[in-house]
Amino acid sequence: MAGPFFRKSLTDSGQLRRGLEKDVQHKAIEIANSLLEDGYEEGRAIPIAIAQAKKVRPKSNVTYQVAPVDGDNQWEVRKEGADRATNVFNKKQEALDRANELIDSQNAKVMIHRQDGTMQETKKANN
Template identity: 35%
Template sequence: MSWSKQDYPESLKNLPSDVRNKAIEIGNALLDEGYEEGRAIAIATDRAHKSEEGTQTDKAEYHVTVHDDGWQLKKAEGERAIMVEETKEKLLERAKRYATDHSGTLVVYKEDGSVENHLYQK
């Protein structure tokens, strides 16, 4: 089943519209090639983000990852945590503001280390 701008997987809903539209386009091509839907979503999302990165080169990238004391915000390639919170939810509240104030993007990870979401701050 093909996806459209009105009917697409739930996991694409938090993407910026331009990235989501690119992911839908790529995902449909992958589905046509016989990829399983879950795999198509993952590949399409990754490729759409990489496509968008070319237009976002001036933005710093910050990562939300697991930390010994809960969750941390680090700048990509950074050595130390910018901030740490006990819960992911508390950290995301602060991290979104921080990324916005610093014209950055957030890459949010799951506990297992896989990417959960990319958030483009304005």
């Protein structure tokens, strides 16, 4: 029977160093160890563990706003509390596309406004 992964072994895996956040890495280690104890081979356990760890990541406290830029025909994506926009786009759909990326990559909540500044909807990751 294969022994459990050690933190160093799994962290050294190239699959885990490719842009995974620390909390996802730690959860993947935990899941991979469990899979190895259940008899999975290392090459199969790592991708399964990564996929599962991404699904159970903790909720984020990060909130972004998608709103019209004052006096302009542009749309901004701004992290709540930030002095400057993260991104500025010519079309609302472009800003919404960026917001969806942030929902996925940062597990963020996004508050979307209408052209007149009123709230349209709030979107967040499906945890």
